Amino acid sequence: MGMREFSDGGVTLRWSEAAFQAATGVQRVLVEAGPAISPHDTLRLFYREGDGPERAVRGWPLGQDPQSGLQQFAAALPVPAVGKLMTWRPVLTSGGRDYDPGNAVAPKPEDRAPKHETSSPVLDHIAHFEVPFSGNFNPSGETPDGIWLHFAIKEGGTVTGPNLNGTIEPVGGDWMRVRPDGVGILHAKALINPTTGGAPVMFDDTGICDFGTDGYAALAKGKLPPSAPVRLAPRYLTSNPRYMWINRLQGFGIGEASLSDITLRFDVYSAKGTSDG
Structure with missing residues (x-):
């Protein structure tokens, strides 16, 4: 896969063409940045x-590429409507400065859309979640129902975004059943305290975490891989007047479980179709 490149002030950005993923219905983009990248740096795609x-x-960060030494990020773009051209560019924020290639980048035309008339939903970014868990994941060992893991939420969780900001209370956790094929079926519950105050927002999340084809055997020995991709279907509930809209939201999340520091990082979106008011 060819990579485009932009350099400014000793910082280099390299990015791939957007690749459509049928399983998730989005265009996935890989971006590399470096060489001196802080854990606090952020990567956004403007489209x-x-x-x-x-x-x-x-x-969201994927870790460091061992060959290039660059920090890798992944991001997901919506699929444009039939007949529409989408332009985009990556922007790295590091040390209070934006590294911006400036001119938008148009992905190469591809036959991604179905031939029948349809319209893609409009994505609304709700927030970025970082949820740290305790290091003891309490594996059950092999049972007739797979391997069960329990991750307890600890202090330091954050929610940041255009529609929701707050902290995650160190209560609740993730109860996960790992199937023999290495796919983890997760069910997490958490409590969000909005920065604007008022009643908390309850958070109920289901989804999958893919440990890989060898993941089950490794977990049977009490070992976790360095990271695993997650796909989530979060729902929310609150009595807070400022966030009553979230009670009607069915979100979807895309991110990664970083098992080296036992932290779940993901972005939550909502989708509005043409039939919505």
Whole structure:
């Protein structure tokens, strides 16, 4: 896969063409940045569909590429509507400065959309979640129902985004059943305290965590891989007047479980279709 490149002030950005993923219905982009990248740096994709407004989605870190030494990020772009051209560019924020290639980058035309008339949903970025868990994941060992793991939430969890900001209380956790094929079926519950105050937002999340084809055997020995991709279906509930809209939200999350520091990092989106009011 060819990579485009941008350099400014000793910082280099390299990025791939957007690749459509049928399983998730989004375009996945890989971005590499470096060489001196802080854990606090963020990567966003700014995109525009046709003459519409510019929007942004946040990427998530994948770790350091052992060959290039660059920090890798992944991000997900929506699929443009039929007949619409999408332009986009990656922007790295490091040390209070934005490294911006400036001109938007248009992905190469591909036959990604179905031939029948349809329209893609409009994505709304709700927030970026970082949820740290305790190091003891309490494996059950092999049972007739797979391997069960329990991750307890600890202090330091954050929610940051255009629609929701707050901290995650060190209560609740993730109860996960890992199937013999290495896929973990997770069910997490948490409590969000909004920075604006008021009643908390309850958080109920289900989804999958893919440990790989060898993941089950490794977990049977009490070992975790360094990281695993996650796909989530979060729902929320609150009596807070400021966030009553979230009670009607069915979100979807894309991210990664970083098992080296036992932290779940993901972005939550909502989708609005043409039939929505």
